[in-house]
Amino acid sequence: MSKPVPPLSQSRQALLACPVSYVEQVINGNKEPASEASSRGSTIHRFLSEYVRHLVATKQKKDEEKFDAMLARMEPSAKAILLEMATFEIDPELVFATEFHICLDVDFKAVSHHDEPSYEMTLDLSELLDEHTAEITDYKSQFQAIAADTFQARLYSLGLMMLNPQINEVRFHLRFLRWGTEKTAIFTREHIEELQDEARNYRAFQLALHSGGPAEALPGTHCVYCPLLAAGCPIEKNPYQDPAGNLRNALYFRQALKKSEQIVRTFADKNGPLYIRDANGTEYEAAWRTQVRKKFSIEALPTLMAWQKKMNDLILPKLSLSGLSNLLKAKKRQDLADECTGYCEAETVARFHIGKVGDENGQDED
Numbered sequence: 001m002s003k004p005v006p007p008l009s010q011s012r013q014a015l016l017a018c019p020v021s022y023v024e025q026v027i028n029g030n031k032e033p034a035s036e037a038s039s040r041g042s043t044i045h046r047f048l049s050e051y052v053r054h055l056v057a058t059k060q061k062k063d064e065e066k067f068d069a070m071l072a073r074m075e076p077s078a079k080a081i082l083l084e085m086a087t088f089e090i091d092p093e094l095v096f097a098t099e100f101h102i103c104l105d106v107d108f109k110a111v112s113h114h115d116e117p118s119y120e121m122t123l124d125l126s127e128l129l130d131e132h133t134a135e136i137t138d139y140k141s142q143f144q145a146i147a148a149d150t151f152q153a154r155l156y157s158l159g160l161m162m163l164n165p166q167i168n169e170v171r172f173h174l175r176f177l178r179w180g181t182e183k184t185a186i187f188t189r190e191h192i193e194e195l196q197d198e199a200r201n202y203r204a205f206q207l208a209l210h211s212g213g214p215a216e217a218l219p220g221t222h223c224v225y226c227p228l229l230a231a232g233c234p235i236e237k238n239p240y241q242d243p244a245g246n247l248r249n250a251l252y253f254r255q256a257l258k259k260s261e262q263i264v265r266t267f268a269d270k271n272g273p274l275y276i277r278d279a280n281g282t283e284y285e286a287a288w289r290t291q292v293r294k295k296f297s298i299e300a301l302p303t304l305m306a307w308q309k310k311m312n313d314l315i316l317p318k319l320s321l322s323g324l325s326n327l328l329k330a331k332k333r334q335d336l337a338d339e340c341t342g343y344c345e346a347e348t349v350a351r352f353h354i355g356k357v358g359d360e361n362g363q364d365e366d
Contacts, residue, residue, distance in 0.1 A: 005210045006201045007103065007120040014222060016205060019215035020234060021226040027210060028350040032225045036077075036272040037270045041141050043078045044177065045124060047071075048085075048139055052125060055090055062089035080176050081141050094127040096134070102159040106203075108196055110163045118203055119161050121152075132168040134160055140176050143240060143288035144269040145350045148174045148185040151198070157187040158195040179290070219259045224266045293347040294325045300343035307336045 006012065006026065015022040025031045047070060054066055067086070071079055103117035104110060111117050125137040136156050140146075157170035167190050175182045187195065209215060217234045225232070264286045268274050273287035304324075308315050315327060315336075328337040 004116050004359075005207055007117045008155075008199065008206055009120050012206065013151050013155075013202050013331065016202060016209075017220055018207055018218045018221045018226065019205075020217040021139055021222060021228065022206075023209055023215045024226070024228055030227050032227050035271070037141075040075075040078050040081075043074065044081060045099070045139060045140050047074065047078070047082060048124065051088075052095060054096045055094045056092045059092050061091065062087075068187065078141075079326075084177055084180050090125075090269060091127075094129060094135075096126040096128050097123070098125050099123070100126050102156075102163055104162055108158070108162045108199075119159070119199060121156050123156055123160070126160065128167075131166050133171070134164070134167045134169070135171045135173065137173045137175055140174055141178065142176070142269045143178060143272065143350060144265070145176045145179055145181055145183065146174065148183040149174055150185075151202075153185045153190075154187065154195050155199060157185075158192065158199065161187075161189060162194060179348070181348075202266060219256065220262065222266075223259070223263050224270065245280050289351045290348050291351045293349055295345045295347075296324045296340060296343045297345075300324070301338070303339050303343070307333075307339070 012026060015025055049066060051063075051070060055061065055063060064086075067088075071082055074082060100123040101113065102110065102123065103113045103115070104119040105115065106118045113120065113313060123136050124139050127135045127137075129135060134198070136153075138152065138156070141223070153172040153174075157172050160170050161167050170187050172185045172187065173182050174184075223233075248325050264274060268286045268288060275281050275285050275286055277282060304316060307313060313333075315333075318327065324340070327333065
């Protein structure tokens with residue numbers, strides 16, 4: 001008797017990015033070894049779930065004494081991240097559940113996990129703002145602050161709307177604990193057909209692999225988590241010997257450079273900064289940093305015009321509004337920069353850097 005196909009989840013959908021990796025890890029059972037980062041993430045999720053349940057049970061928005069007592073039991077790396085949540089609070093009247101497990105059948109109807117569901121998900125924190133509006137908050141301890149509109153957001157929002165027919169809108173929040181920032185995606189019942197189609201397509205692909213369908217190896221950031229990385233990946237075995245093969249080779253390595261950078265970026269996102277030294281002792285890093293983004297409103301234009309007339313500094317022809325920040329870095333325009341401060345909005349964002357340690361001119365990406 002064949003084993004049942006496990007339900008499609010956010011993590012299994014991520015593995016489908018490389019079918020060979022999915023077959024190796026899910027079907028063959030050769031999973032990625034547990035890492036310090038994954039263990040830390042699980043510890044943080046357990047902490048938050050326990051703390052929220054305590055707040056609900058005691059009907060409190062926050063309990064600093066309980067928070068500190070729980071924090072004292074944490075290992076140092078998890079504790080450092082959770083310290084950023086010292087001001088964390090909830091409305092206990094709105095909390096629906098923590099670590100809430102939802103299972104759906106092939107027709108997207110809620111079922112028990114004993115019923116061999118087709119889809120499953122676990123919601124970190126779910127709240128009901130009113131009878132028609134729900135919020136899902138998912139906590140991330142990673143370095144990269146990604147967009148909230150992910151497959152996880154769409155699957156979880158679909159699951160909550162399928163579970164409760166009265167919910168017309170779900171606000172899905174990704175809360176990045178390291179940075180104290182949050183990103184949001186919103187879904188309504190108008191999106192249900194689209195969300196179901198997406199989940200159904202991934203489920204069909206998953207079922208095909210379990211039925212022995214072809215599995216092609218595809219490189220990407222997911223390679224960081226694959227047990228076949230540098231140890232049996234079929235991508236590494238193509239010799240590219242003929243002219244057409246060399247064309248494939250050129251195209252492959254053009255993308256391979258991008259993929260290598262993405263893999264390093266993903267590793268640093270999960271595990272923190274990565275450092276190496278060359279033969280001359282020069283140190284390089286792959287690390288997430290913060291950067292302040294500044295935006296100036298069009299209302300700054302009179303100030304710039306006054307400056308240009310007063311100082312005979314032809315600044316206006318040299319810029320677009322998006323370029324104003326760089327022009328104001330010049331020492332001779334310090335007074336102008338001060339005058340424009342009131343028109344500026346600053347946003348702190350995570351940036352990824354590959355280059356020499358201390359070198360601000362390396363490659364930075366969002």
